[in-house]
Amino acid sequence: MKTVCLLNGPNLNLLGQRQPEIYGRETLADVEADCAKLASELGLNLRALQSNHEGVLVDAIQAARQDAAGIVINPAAYSHTSVAILDALNAFDGPVIEVHISNIHRRESFRHHSHVSARADAVIAGLGTEGYRAALRRMAQLLA
Ligand code: DHK
Numbered sequence: 001m002k003t004v005c006l007l008n009g010p011n012l013n014l015l016g017q018r019q020p021e022i023y024g025r026e027t028l029a030d031v032e033a034d035c036a037k038l039a040s041e042l043g044l045n046l047r048a049l050q051s052n053h054e055g056v057l058v059d060a061i062q063a064a065r066q067d068a069a070g071i072v073i074n075p076a077a078y079s080h081t082s083v084a085i086l087d088a089l090n091a092f093d094g095p096v097i098e099v100h101i102s103n104i105h106r107r108e109s110f111r112h113h114s115h116v117s118a119r120a121d122a123v124i125a126g127l128g129t130e131g132y133r134a135a136l137r138r139m140a141q142l143l144a
Contacts, residue, residue, distance in 0.1 A: 001045045002069035002143050004136065006035055007060055008050040009076035015101075015129070023101050026129045035132055042140035044069075054078055054085065061088035069143050072135045074099045079114040086115040095142040097135040100125040 008028065011018060016027035032048040039046035047068065049060050057078065064071055071092060078085050079100070089096050096119055103126030104111040117123050122138055124131040 001043065003045045003047055003067055004039060004070045004072060004139055004143075005060065005064045005068045006032065006046055006048040006132070006136075007057060007071060007073040007075075008048075009057060009074060009078045010052040012074060012076050013050050013052065024128050031129050031132055035136055038133055038136050042136065044136070044140060044143070046136075054082055058084050058088045061085065061092055064094075065092055068094065070095045070097070070139045072097045072099060072132065072139060073116065074101065074132075075114070075116050079104075079116050080111060081115070083115055086119055089116060089119040095121045095139060097121060097139055098123045099131045099135050101128055101131060102126060 012028055015023055015031065016025050028050055035048065036046045051057050061071065071094065073096065075082060075085055098114065098116050098120035105125065121142065124135055127134055
């Protein structure tokens, strides 16, 4: 069974509590549990990690080189700042799908650019937490 890494960046541990008018009321635990269930329906194994630390996310992306077929990542604020996460993703061979819960293009201008989009095979923004499930469905197609 192929493994997909679901990576979430800073402040997404507060999903459900933090600015629910933007990020919704579903918690990260809800999202990860739903994604694990959907992944098994799609014949995939899910490994989920959230970190508030850029280097931990870089380490997780490097570890994915060993045993993961694809990466679904919401880099959160690091989308807009992190060349290190882009470099790590560029060293990963499988498909990468970038998720933003909100429509970053309708928000402050500093959120409009994502470094990660230069590497992503697909970018999902503005679907709310449904974006993670959409990403997994697309990932299953890409890995079929
Ligand atoms: C999440 C964040 O935490 C922000 O820093 C990004 C992203 C947008 C999201 O929409 O999921 O700018």
